Amino acid sequence: YDLDIVQQPQKAAECGSSSLSRLPLAPPLIVQLSIRDASGNVVPEEGESSFLIAHLSLIPVPESGAHSPTRTKLMDPTSQLYGSLVSSPQTFRDLHGRQGTYFLFPDVSVRIRGRFQLSITLIEL
Secondary structure, three states: OEEEEEEOOOEOOEOOOOOOOOOOOEOOEEEEEEOEOOOOOEOOOOOHHHHEEEEEEEEEOOOOOOOOOOOHHHOOHHHOEEEOOEEOOEEEEOOOOOEEEEEEEOOEEEOOOOOEEEEEEEEEO
């Protein structure tokens, strides 16, 4: 299984503990699922994706310089994101008309200031 990034956010606004004033990541994260065989060829899904979910988490990226504003040590890693952190597969057509399976994360906010990478874990139920 491969997850290919279709659209990824570049910046976000820190929302802290206030859920009412939060702004979601913009643009929202969208990833496409590809199933490949041992040779790397794309294999048709045939209903395999209905038992999959994708989970989003945040990984701190070290900043250069000694006076970094990152406060990742103060919060539990599981509470650094707010919103819908789990996505089920959805079928859409891309800009070329090809059908594909996608995971969308339209309602995710970051609680703390810093430099981060988003990590996506694919889970089979």
